[in-house]
Amino acid sequence: MENKQISPFTLFLLxxxxxxxxxxxxxxxxxxxxxAIFAPLLAPYDYTTPNYSNRLLSPSFSHFAGxxxxxxxxxxxxxxxxxxSLSIGFIxxxxxxxxxxxxxxxxxxxxxxxxSIVMRIADVLFAFPSILLAIGIVAVxxxxxxxxxxxxAIFSSPVFARIVRGSTLAIRNTQYIKAAETMGASKxxxxxxxxxxxxxxxxxxxxxxxxxxxxxxxxxxxYLGLGAKEPSPEWGAMLASGRDLMYGHPxxxxxxxIAIFITVLSFNILGDGLRSALDPKD
Amino acid sequence: xxxxxxxRLLGMIVVMFFVSVxxxxxxxxxxxxxxxxxxxxxxxxxxxxxxxISLGLDKSLFYQYCHFITNLLSLNLGTSISYxxxxxxxxxxRYPVSLTLACCSLWFIPVGILIGVLSAVYKxxxxxxxxxxxxxxxxxIPDFWLGLLLMIVFSxxxxxxxxxxxxxxxxxxxxxxxxxxxxTAIIARFTRSAFLDILSENYINTARAKGLRETQVIWKHSFxxxxxxxxxxxxxQVGGLMGGSIVVERIFSLxxxxxLLLDAVNSRDxxxxxxxxxxxxxxxxxxxxxxxxxxxxINPQIRLx
Numbered sequence: 093m094e095n096k097q098i099s100p101f102t103l104f105l106l107x108x109x110x111x112x113x114x115x116x117x118x119x120x121x122x123x124x125x126x127x128a129i130f131a132p133l134l135a136p137y138d139y140t141t142p143n144y145s146n147r148l149l150s151p152s153f154s155h156f157a158g159x160x161x162x163x164x165x166x167x168x169x170x171x172x173x174x175x176x177s178l179s180i181g182f183i184x185x186x187x188x189x190x191x192x193x194x195x196x197x198x199x200x201x202x203x204x205x206x207x208s209i210v211m212r213i214a215d216v217l218f219a220f221p222s223i224l225l226a227i228g229i230v231a232v233x234x235x236x237x238x239x240x241x242x243x244x245a246i247f248s249s250p251v252f253a254r255i256v257r258g259s260t261l262a263i264r265n266t267q268y269i270k271a272a273e274t275m276g277a278s279k280x281x282x283x284x285x286x287x288x289x290x291x292x293x294x295x296x297x298x299x300x301x302x303x304x305x306x307x308x309x310x311x312x313x314x315y316l317g318l319g320a321k322e323p324s325p326e327w328g329a330m331l332a333s334g335r336d337l338m339y340g341h342p343x344x345x346x347x348x349x350i351a352i353f354i355t356v357l358s359f360n361i362l363g364d365g366l367r368s369a370l371d372p373k374d
Numbered sequence: 375x376x377x378x379x380x381x382r383l384l385g386m387i388v389v390m391f392f393v394s395v396x397x398x399x400x401x402x403x404x405x406x407x408x409x410x411x412x413x414x415x416x417x418x419x420x421x422x423x424x425x426x427i428s429l430g431l432d433k434s435l436f437y438q439y440c441h442f443i444t445n446l447l448s449l450n451l452g453t454s455i456s457y458x459x460x461x462x463x464x465x466x467x468r469y470p471v472s473l474t475l476a477c478c479s480l481w482f483i484p485v486g487i488l489i490g491v492l493s494a495v496y497k498x499x500x501x502x503x504x505x506x507x508x509x510x511x512x513x514x515i516p517d518f519w520l521g522l523l524l525m526i527v528f529s530x531x532x533x534x535x536x537x538x539x540x541x542x543x544x545x546x547x548x549x550x551x552x553x554x555x556x557x558t559a560i561i562a563r564f565t566r567s568a569f570l571d572i573l574s575e576n577y578i579n580t581a582r583a584k585g586l587r588e589t590q591v592i593w594k595h596s597f598x599x600x601x602x603x604x605x606x607x608x609x610x611q612v613g614g615l616m617g618g619s620i621v622v623e624r625i626f627s628l629x630x631x632x633x634l635l636l637d638a639v640n641s642r643d644x645x646x647x648x649x650x651x652x653x654x655x656x657x658x659x660x661x662x663x664x665x666x667x668x669x670x671x672i673n674p675q676i677r678l679x
Contacts, residue, residue, distance in 0.1 A: 216392040219655045221617025224635075228651050231639045232403045308516055312621055315518045316636055331519060338522060339530050349519035357514035364510070 104293075107369040114365020117358040124355055128174040137165035139172045139325055151343050158343045160334065166344065170351050173325035177355065180237065180310045180326070181303040184244035189299055191245070192252025197283050197291070199253065200260025211257070214250035222247045226309060230318045237310075237326070240319040244306045255298055259291040293370045297363055304359030311352050327352045375677050378670050386663045390656060397651045398442050401644055402435075446652070452645040456638070461649050464634065471540060472630035475553065475622065476615045478546045482554035482561065483608055489558065490565025490604075494573060495592060505562060512559025517618060521552040521625035538627035549626045553618050557611035564607045568600040575599075602673055609665025613658040 143163035229243035311328025313319035320326035334344025409426040451461035493505035529537035620632035638646035
């Protein structure tokens with residue numbers, strides 16, 4: 093490279109700017125985030141109180157997405173649902189990422205017995221399909237949103253542990269780590285001050301994509317009756333409660349599904365874009 | 375070559391051992407006394423004591439684990455609490471349904487590969503954009519929502535299929551489409567990138583320079599080299615079918631292992647949950663092992679060593 097003054101971050105921004113779909117996805121996600129934050133201001137109706145005189149109204153100008161079987165405005169519930177679904181995604185994946193990253197760095201740097209133990213645990217967790225692991229964990233801990241978050245955090249952590257361990261192994265033999273060791277830096281300092289920044293780019297891509305997957309899994313668990321429950325406006329739970337009325341009132345299943353789909357799609361497109369922008373190839 | 379296979383086999387047995395330990399401890403992770411939990415809230419002290427003895431919960435953990443494994447190996451899977459029948463008898467009826475569903479869903483392998491190859495060959499053309507839009511949508515769409523939409527369109531509006539239940543193979547069409555979609559999408563994305571890597575290699579240029587037909591360049595020269603990384607991803611997706619079938623069985627009310635598991639979770643039928651956790655994960659492990667072996671057998675770099 094000729095121009096050495098460009099920092100890696102500037103380079104990343106320049107490359108990311110070319111990823112048009114990813115930028116669109118980012119804008120959509122920021123919009124959804126704004127909806128989640130300002131839901132009380134945006135929602136035209138109260139999302140919790142039933143209004144039995146307005147049961148099962150089809151979508152119209154007064155109720156954009158119709159009303160459910162207790163007369164609550166589906167559109168308002170969808171806006172509030174953004175809070176629940178986004179929180180589940182962010183909290184669970186952040187927990188999994190922190191645990192996985194710390195374990196991955198230590199395993200990659202220290203090696204030996206600790207490395208073997210962490211990687212065998214990861215193997216065992218990988219031996220369960222993720223939805224099955226989540227069902228198993230919920231079966232032990234009981235149903236509900238908090239346990240769903242825990243379950244997703246548990247099966248997200250080995251993903252991060254593996255990736256971070258891989259990056260750590262690649263970084264630990266570089267010159268600057270050798271230099272830091274020679275200068276007498278402590279192990280902890282080397283791991284978290286010198287190695288960690290080098291793993292951030294791969295973490296970022298997986299973090300973005302995992303949030304999408306987690307929102308899907310959480311909605312799936314709610315659909316199966318193991319996660320969020322009525323009266324929570326979680327999108328999967330809304331979809332599940334609209335299921336029985338699917339034939340006469342398909343909008344009760346269609347709209348929450350669209351909300352989940354667009355959100356997850358945006359996270360995946362953003363993740364793809366970040367990957368291309370961070371990939372040293374091409 | 376055999377050295378590699380045996381190494382993988384041993385690795386698989388080790389993972390299976392750990393999985394069995396995890397599933398064994400599962401019942402001890404439950405809050406409270408397992409015997410109490412299994413007996414339910416209305417049980418008398420005598421009932422609880424009986425369960426404790428019949429499950430060996432009064433013995434040491436090590437003894438219990440050995441007991442658990444010997445029972446499994448002799449195919450004595452215990453008795454279901456809610457059905458009051460041997461777990462084996464229940465599995466016998468449920469298992470074929472799930473297996474049929476998984477087999478019917480294997481359409482995703484050829485379709486996914488075909489979409490991926492077309493997309494790579496027509497890179498940045500209309501076909502590529504269409505294919506990749508489909509692929510990213512396929513990994514983002516909630517499977518339960520897709521299933522319901524298919525039901526609304528093809529069962530309710532068009533009346534082509536029954537919406538729920540399982541009487542004939544025809545009832546597997548919509549579930550198999552639902553279950554296979556995500557695999558198609560993932561394989562298409564992966565095949566495309568594997569192919570693009572190879573199409574930029576020098577030997578492909580050589581093949582083209584020799585004047586070979588494009589179909590031959592693609593299916594003979596490129597495909598042979600792209601197939602190895604693709605196999606790994608296909609294997610993961612086939613392994614994932616069992617997990618995905620849990621949701622799909624629930625959507626379409628298919629009487630398979632997935633709906634059995636969900637019912638067992640709801641009724642706290644722990645003997646069934648334990649067996650199913652083991653069964654699902656063993657499937658996953660064995661499929662991954664078979665993929666590894668296939669990889670070794672196909673890859674001349676390892677095979678000819």
